[in-house]
Amino acid sequence: MVARVALGLIISSILMVSWVSAEKTGLNQDEIAIRKAIETYVEAYNRGDASAAATHWSRQGSYLTITGEYAKGPDKIRAALDQFFAENKGIQVKVAIFDVQLQSAGRAIAKGFAVFQRPGEESDEVLFTATHVKEGGSWKLLKVEEEESAVPLGTIARLGELEWLIGDWVDQDESGSVETTFRWAKDYSFINGAFRVIVGDRVDLEGTQVIGWDPVAKRIRSWIFDTRAGFGEGEWSRAGNTWTVKLRSVLGTGQKASSLNIYTYVDPNSFTWQSVGREVGGELLSDIDEVRVVRKNAEKAQAKPRK
Numbered sequence: 001m002v003a004r005v006a007l008g009l010i011i012s013s014i015l016m017v018s019w020v021s022a023e024k025t026g027l028n029q030d031e032i033a034i035r036k037a038i039e040t041y042v043e044a045y046n047r048g049d050a051s052a053a054a055t056h057w058s059r060q061g062s063y064l065t066i067t068g069e070y071a072k073g074p075d076k077i078r079a080a081l082d083q084f085f086a087e088n089k090g091i092q093v094k095v096a097i098f099d100v101q102l103q104s105a106g107r108a109i110a111k112g113f114a115v116f117q118r119p120g121e122e123s124d125e126v127l128f129t130a131t132h133v134k135e136g137g138s139w140k141l142l143k144v145e146e147e148e149s150a151v152p153l154g155t156i157a158r159l160g161e162l163e164w165l166i167g168d169w170v171d172q173d174e175s176g177s178v179e180t181t182f183r184w185a186k187d188y189s190f191i192n193g194a195f196r197v198i199v200g201d202r203v204d205l206e207g208t209q210v211i212g213w214d215p216v217a218k219r220i221r222s223w224i225f226d227t228r229a230g231f232g233e234g235e236w237s238r239a240g241n242t243w244t245v246k247l248r249s250v251l252g253t254g255q256k257a258s259s260l261n262i263y264t265y266v267d268p269n270s271f272t273w274q275s276v277g278r279e280v281g282g283e284l285l286s287d288i289d290e291v292r293v294v295r296k297n298a299e300k301a302q303a304k305p306r307k
Contacts, residue, residue, distance in 0.1 A: 030139070031100045034108055034132055037139045038097070046092050048085040054078035058133050058140035090119045095128075096160050098188055106134040107142075113153050125153040149187060155213045156188045158220065161238065162211065164265055165191065168296040171273070176200065180293070185210075211236075228252045234261070241265040255281040262290075269295040 037056060044052035054074040062072035071080050085091070097112040110130045117123045127149040131142045149156070165182045172178075176199040183192050193209035207226035214221045220236035222245065232249030242264045249257040259278040265271050274290040 028102060030102055030108065030134075034100055034110060034139045035097065037132075038095075038110065038130075041141075042093060042095065045081075048089075048091075050078045050081035050085060053081055056141055058135045058142050060133075061141050061143065063144055088118055092117050096157065096163070098156075098160065098163060098166075098184060108132045108139070113149070113156055115153075115157075127153065151187045151189045152215070155215065158213045159188065159191060159211070162191060162220070162243070164268065164271075165193075165263075169271075169293050170296055171291050171293045176204070178293075179296075182211075224249070230257075232257070251280070257281070266292070 041053060041056040044056070054077050057074045057077050059073060061074065061077065062070065063077070071077055093114060093116040095112055095114040097110050099111045101109045101111075103109060108131075110132065111128070113125060113127045115123050115125050126146050129145045129147075131144075132139045133142045134140075162182075166184060167182060169180045169182075170177055171180075176197065178195060178197050180193060180195045184190075185192050189212070191211040193211065195207050195209070196203050197205040205226055205228065207224060209222055209224045211220060211222045213219075217235075220243075222234040222236065223231070224234065224247070225231045229252030230249055232247050234245040234247040237244050237246075242262060245261040245263070247259050247261055249259075251257055257278075257280045259275045261273065261275045263271055263273055271293050272290050273293055275288040278285040278287065
């Protein structure tokens with residue numbers, strides 16, 4: 001039983017990666033608190049500190065295994081962890097959180113996947129849903145549910161490099177604006193994007209984009225379609241915090257086009273975008289200079305600071 005209970009505890013252990021830090025500014029304060037609580041939980045877990053890890057569970061916190069084994073409350077969870085750590089020296093866990101949903105003022109759900117590693121063994125991967133409740137002013141774990149993923153977790157992990165794109169974005173100047181939205185598809189299989197170009201008081205162009213992981217070519221690809229009957233395919237490559245997309249397109253007129261579109265992560269609320277090497281129908285076009293794209297809620301927060 002201890003091993004199975006510990007598996008559930010492992011799933012809720014989260015080592016935050018750089019693009020999902022607890023200090024991420026554009027997030028609801030409760031989401032920041034939940035992510036920070038999970039971050040400190042994993043620190044305790046990876047130290048093998050059962051007592052510290054158990055304090056992150058609510059009084060009603062429980063885990064039900066697939067086989068029906070059950071542990072409830074911080075005391076029993078601490079005992080299970082104590083025994084598990086003694087039998088699994090040096091075990092470490094890394095987890096990527098892809099979504100935190102606030103269901104009410106005192107209840108939230110975090111979703112993601114966990115990779116845990118025992119020394120000298122192959123890693124194990126699990127998709128999880130962790131329910132949190134607010135207890136005594138702090139967010140605590142209430143329950144953890146695990147499931148098999150219909151999507152290979154390696155695919156989710158590679159697309160997770162672009163998790164910072166998820167949200168609503170705007171690039172605006174005196175001539176108009178470009179609004180872009182990115183959302184996870186079901187089971188984190190793809191990232192779905194939508195954009196529209198607004199000139200004056202009218203929408204000049206709209207389009208959709210799908211970003212996915214190609215397991216054969218072992219790279220991120222994207223497909224884009226617009227309301228002028230154009231379509232294209234992009235190949236993504238990464239160098240540090242910069243992603244370059246080699247885009248080949250066919251315009252609605254039948255002309256072929258190509259460009260290199262460059263996304264550079266700046267911080268959780270902004271990135272830059274530029275397009276170079278542009279060509280349409282064999283004719284070279286001028287580059288589009290680098291522009292700064294900001295997260296919509298961050299833009300509102302800057303425009304209307306809290307009093």
